[in-house]
Amino acid sequence: MSERAELLLGIADDELVLGWRDSEWTGIAPFLEEDVAFSSIAQNEIGHARALYELAAQELGTTADELAFDRQPEEYRCCRLVELRLPDWEHTIARHWLYEEADAARLERLKASDDPEVAGLAEKIDREEVYHRMHAQMWFDRLKDEPRFVAAVDELRPLIDVRDGHSPELTELWEQMTEVRRSQPAGTTW
Amino acid sequence: MIYEVFRQERKGQAFQHAGSIEAPDEQFAEWYAREQYGRRGESTALWIAPREALHPIEDFVDELNRNYHRVDGYPLKEKLKEARERASRAAAGDR
Amino acid sequence: MGQREDEFLEYVQSGGQIEVDDWMPGEYRARLRKFIEMHGNSELMGVLPEREWILRAPTLQRKLALTAKVQDEVGHAQLIYRVVEDLGKPREQCLDDLISGKSKFHNVFHYPTKTWGDVGVIAWLVDAAAIISQKALLKCSYAPYARIMKKICWEESFHILHGRDVVLTLMLGTEDQRELVQEALNRWWGPLMQFHGNPIPPEDDSMFVWRIKSQGNDAARQQFLDGYVPQIWELGLTVPDPELRKDEETGRWHYTEPDWDELMHVVTGHGPKTADRLDLRRAARENSAWVRSVLLAA
Numbered sequence: 001m002s003e004r005a006e007l008l009l010g011i012a013d014d015e016l017v018l019g020w021r022d023s024e025w026t027g028i029a030p031f032l033e034e035d036v037a038f039s040s041i042a043q044n045e046i047g048h049a050r051a052l053y054e055l056a057a058q059e060l061g062t063t064a065d066e067l068a069f070d071r072q073p074e075e076y077r078c079c080r081l082v083e084l085r086l087p088d089w090e091h092t093i094a095r096h097w098l099y100e101e102a103d104a105a106r107l108e109r110l111k112a113s114d115d116p117e118v119a120g121l122a123e124k125i126d127r128e129e130v131y132h133r134m135h136a137q138m139w140f141d142r143l144k145d146e147p148r149f150v151a152a153v154d155e156l157r158p159l160i161d162v163r164d165g166h167s168p169e170l171t172e173l174w175e176q177m178t179e180v181r182r183s184q185p186a187g188t189t190w
Numbered sequence: 191m192i193y194e195v196f197r198q199e200r201k202g203q204a205f206q207h208a209g210s211i212e213a214p215d216e217q218f219a220e221w222y223a224r225e226q227y228g229r230r231g232e233s234t235a236l237w238i239a240p241r242e243a244l245h246p247i248e249d250f251v252d253e254l255n256r257n258y259h260r261v262d263g264y265p266l267k268e269k270l271k272e273a274r275e276r277a278s279r280a281a282a283g284d285r
Numbered sequence: 286m287g288q289r290e291d292e293f294l295e296y297v298q299s300g301g302q303i304e305v306d307d308w309m310p311g312e313y314r315a316r317l318r319k320f321i322e323m324h325g326n327s328e329l330m331g332v333l334p335e336r337e338w339i340l341r342a343p344t345l346q347r348k349l350a351l352t353a354k355v356q357d358e359v360g361h362a363q364l365i366y367r368v369v370e371d372l373g374k375p376r377e378q379c380l381d382d383l384i385s386g387k388s389k390f391h392n393v394f395h396y397p398t399k400t401w402g403d404v405g406v407i408a409w410l411v412d413a414a415a416i417i418s419q420k421a422l423l424k425c426s427y428a429p430y431a432r433i434m435k436k437i438c439w440e441e442s443f444h445i446l447h448g449r450d451v452v453l454t455l456m457l458g459t460e461d462q463r464e465l466v467q468e469a470l471n472r473w474w475g476p477l478m479q480f481h482g483n484p485i486p487p488e489d490d491s492m493f494v495w496r497i498k499s500q501g502n503d504a505a506r507q508q509f510l511d512g513y514v515p516q517i518w519e520l521g522l523t524v525p526d527p528e529l530r531k532d533e534e535t536g537r538w539h540y541t542e543p544d545w546d547e548l549m550h551v552v553t554g555h556g557p558k559t560a561d562r563l564d565l566r567r568a569a570r571e572n573s574a575w576v577r578s579v580l581l582a583a
Contacts, residue, residue, distance in 0.1 A: 023339050023348075026355050027332035028565070030573035032363035032376075033211055033222035039356035040225055043349055050345045065344045089576050138217055142580060173340075180401045181343040189458055190343040190401075192367075209433055210367050212376070214580040226360055230440075 004115065005056045006077070009067065010163075011106065012052035013078035016068055018099060019045030020173060021082060022092070030089055041096075041132055048125045055117060069181050073166060073174040080162035083170040093143060094152035097136040102160050104133060192241040193219040195226070197233040205237055216240075297426035297496040304428055305371050313495050317427055318372045319388075320497055325365035326383045327391035332358045333562045334398040335407060343401065350447045354408060357440045364433040371429065384567045386554045393476045395556020402465030405455060406473050408448025410517075414480045414509050416441045421500040430497075449516075456520050463521075470517070471525045476551075478526075478543040481505040510538040 001009075022042035029035035053064035060067075081099060086092050107129060110122035143149040181190065192212055196205040208227050213219035216238075223238045257263030290310045296303075303309060309317075332355050339355060342348035366376045382388040393411050398404065419438050425431040455462040487493040487501030500508075511531075517524055528541045551559070 020340065020348075023352050026339060026352055027336040027359060028569035029359075030576040031212075032329075032359055032366070033213060033218070033226065035359040036229075036356055036363065037221050037225040039352060039359070040229055043352050043356075046345060046349055046352075053345075068345055069343070087572070089573050135221060138221065142214075146575075146579060148575075176340045179341045180338075184459055184461060188462070189454055190347060207432075209364055209436070211363070212367070218580075226363065 002059065004118070005059050008052050008056040008118070010077040011110075012049045012056065012067070013076045014082050014099075014103075015045045015052065016049035017076070017078045017170070017173065018082040018095075019043070019049060020177060021085065022096075024085070024087070025092065037135065041135065044128050044132065048128070051121055051125070055121060069178050070186065073171045076166065076170065076174075077163065078166075078170070079160055080167060081156060081159040083167050083173065084156075084159075085169050085173070090143065090146065090149045090152040091156065093136070093139045094149060094156050096132075097140045098153065098156055098160055100129065100133045100136040103129060191215065191219070193223065193238045194241050194244060195223045196237040196239075197227050198235045199233060201234050205235070208233075208236075210241065211238075294495070298494075300424070300496075302424075302426055302428040302431065314372065316491055316495065317430075317497055318369060318374060320492060321365060321372070321427075321430055322369045322374065322379055322382075323389050323391070325362050325369055325379060326388055327394060328358050328362035328365060329383070330390040330394040330562060330566070332362075333565060334394060334396070334558070335404060337398055338401065338404045341401070342404075347451065351404065351408075354444050354447060357444070361437050361440070364437065365430075368427075368430050368433060380566075380570060384563055384570065386563065389552050389554075392479055392548055392551045392556070393473075394562070395551045395559045396472070396476055397558050399472070400465050400469060401451075402455065402462075402467075402469035403472070405448055405451030405466060406469040408444050409452050410448070410470075410473065410477055410513060411480070412441055412444040412448060413513055414477055416445065417505050417508050417512075418481065418498070421498045421505060424496070424499045426496040452520070456522075466520075467522055470522055474525050475544065475547070477509075478506070478540065479545070479548040481509065483545050483548070507538055510540070511536075514538070 019042045022038065022045060026035065026039040026042065029038050049068065050064050053067040057063050057067055081095060084091075084095075086095060104126075107122050107126045111119055111126065113119040113122065181188075191214065192210050193216075194210050195208045197208040198205045211219060211222045211226055213222050219238050223236050227233055227236055289308070293308075293310055293313070335351065335358075336355050339348070339352050342351050366379055369379055370376055379388070383390070393407075393414075398407065416438055419434055419441065422434045423431055423438065425434065452466055455466050482502040484503040484506075485501070487504070490501055492498045493501055510529075514524060514529065514531075526541050528539055531538050550556075
């Protein structure tokens with residue numbers, strides 16, 4: 001696989017898995033207005049993943065859906081941070097804030113890429129991420145004095161750059177994600 | 191806090207009341223209004239205002255029926271009918 | 286009823302609408318609030334059966350559409366509870382009453398979703414039944430409720446498209462996929478036939494008398510059957526009711542009488558998934574109570 005495809009898949013997997021995790025809040029967020037807002041963020045992340053997969057898929061002769069669903073868990077390149085199932089708001093917002101910060105730096109590098117397709121897509125994605133960063137910062141400012149939030153940030157911060165191997169939580173997520181799809185032969189339309 | 195939300199559907203159109211949202215402060219209100227009333231691109235702009243900031247006015251006193259600046263002050267239909275009849279009678283008399 | 290009540294009744298029955306600060310009879314306010322609160326509860330509880338499939342959606346497009354649909358329903362609950370709040374009952378109290386089982390929610394949200402076929406059938410047919418009920422609220426005598434219904438009906442129309450697309454795709458797929466749809470239809474048909482309520486004559490239905498809704502229960506069910514049974518049949522699906530047929534002379538559909546005892550049993554909190562779903566709501570609310578208190582204290 002080319003370096004470009006590897007780069008695209010790494011970012012796409014981060015966005016996909018984070019979007020999938022964030023979507024676990026749809027319907028049960030701390031209050032109704034936030035539910036609507038956070039669900040849009042989850043949808044955006046998955047939209048970004050799809051666009052990145054599409055770019056990689058052209059090169060690899062496959063499709064975005066096949067890249068998103070039809071690989072084995074160990075083939076995903078996402079970082080440890082996005083895999084975790086975090087069923088409380090303090091960890092969710094801590095991850096959101098940490099991820100957005102790291103993602104912003106990564107997007108800046110991509111926007112400067114020599115590859116016009118990669119740079120162009122990074123521009124588009126960043127225009128949505130601006131809002132995610134505002135949202136993350138707004139929450140950070142409100143929760144920064146809460147001990148449980150501070151602890152969650154400290155706990156999760158080291159996981160951003162961990163990309164060697166996966167936690168069992170990714171396998172669990174993968175099993176759920178692909179459950180319906182695996183129930184029929186490969187190539188079935190859904 | 192309750193914030194009232196007004197939305198403009200297309201550029202150039204008037205803003206219309208869309209509904210309201212609850213938010214702890216203006217920054218959250220901005221977010222939640224954006225999501226609740228604009229996530230499908232159905233609005234070109236939103237106005238949000240704390241409910242307390244709106245001053246409803248509902249009393250429009252007109253004790254003496256000042257109808258001269260309203261359409262109903264000028265009931266032309268009857269007069270027009272009468273005038274037309276008169277004109278046709280006059281025309282018939284001339285012959 | 287006093288003269289003021291009589292005048293109010295006459296006003297709403299001739300198409301008049303009122304605003305939040307206008308005078309309204311006590312009985313009207315109480316019934317209106319209860320009705321709207323149950324609608325809000327239903328949107329919020331309606332999130333849960335489909336939410337279970339957000340993590341299992343089989344393509345990126347389906348994932349996005351289903352997440353957006355559930356998001357819309359949360360948004361509808363938000364809009365509707367705001368209307369209830371302006372009628373004097375705070376949202377927190379609505380949620381307390383919902384979780385404690387004191388207030389009700391719609392029958393269809395008390396049932397389990399077993400397969401991806403359910404996701405399609407719910408989005409298509411349950412939302413179709415819901416949009417018929419909600420369109421009958423567009424002219425509601427209580428104007429703030431009628432106004433939000435425009436946005437709600439508009440968003441529901443996307444859900445029906447999504448549902449129909451899921452169903453059509455499955456029907457064009459493998460034998461197993463077609464079977465998923467037929468099984469889901471078999472499961473949901475009973476609850477769907479109960480959806481619009483027992484056939485009380487509109488003139489005895491206080492919701493109609495006060496013009497909170499503009500159509501009686503039976504008329505809504507007939508409209509549902511008329512609109513959707515042909516669409517179900519044309520896909521080669523079988524509706525699990527041997528009595529179902531349209532009388533071409535009268536234009537009315539005949540069907541096996543829905544199980545009204547089951548409806549009553551389910552909506553009073555004894556459905557197969559009632560307890561689980563309320564537990565989930567309760568746990569989610571307790572789990573994030575601290576977030577609300579931090580924000581409110583700021």
